[in-house]
Amino acid sequence: MRARLPAVIALGSNLGDRERTLRDAVRAISALPGVTVTAASDIVESPALKPDGVDDQAPAYLNAVITVRSAMKPENLLAALNGIEADMGRVRAERWGDRTIDLDLITAAGTQVTSENLTLPHPRAYQRAFVLVPWLQIAPLANLPGYGRIAQLVQEVSDVVHPYAAAPLMDEVR
DSSP states (O other), X not given: OOOOEEEEEEEEEXXXXXXXXXXXXXXXXXXXXXXXXXXXXOOEEEOEEETTEEETTSOOEEEEXXXXXXXXXXXXXXXXXXXXXXXXXXXXXXXXXXXXXEEEEEEETTOOEEOSSXXXXXXXXXXXXXXXXXXXXXXXXXXXXXXXXXXXXHHHOOOOOEEOOOOOGGGGTO
């Protein structure tokens, strides 16, 4: 059996039943062979972010972060996440467009990867409150390789997230 290495995955949804979609995604990730969900943040809400900035006309996102232990190589884990997105109706028609589900691999075992399909750590995670705030909830001592401690990065971002009342996402994997 291969070693199971830690990874961080960010989830987002701004179309349809956003909360149900996040819950379904957590269940689908926990069902992947060789993957165990170890923690899940609270759900937060954030405005839609487009290449030109915040789009108040677009539906708001629900976001969360989960940590996993995975026996998959990072490239394979990303491919599995992309498969879940496709199964859940994700359409990639517009960069940073509205979406049913977005699953981003933020880090995997602290490795740094730059390939055609994968960049680790995620190249914009250090700038995004909707990644950093939920991640800080479940891993207050976490470090984003190449950028520093999550607790410090949270203080440096300008975008905001808001609490969203919901049952814990870990309920989906118990």
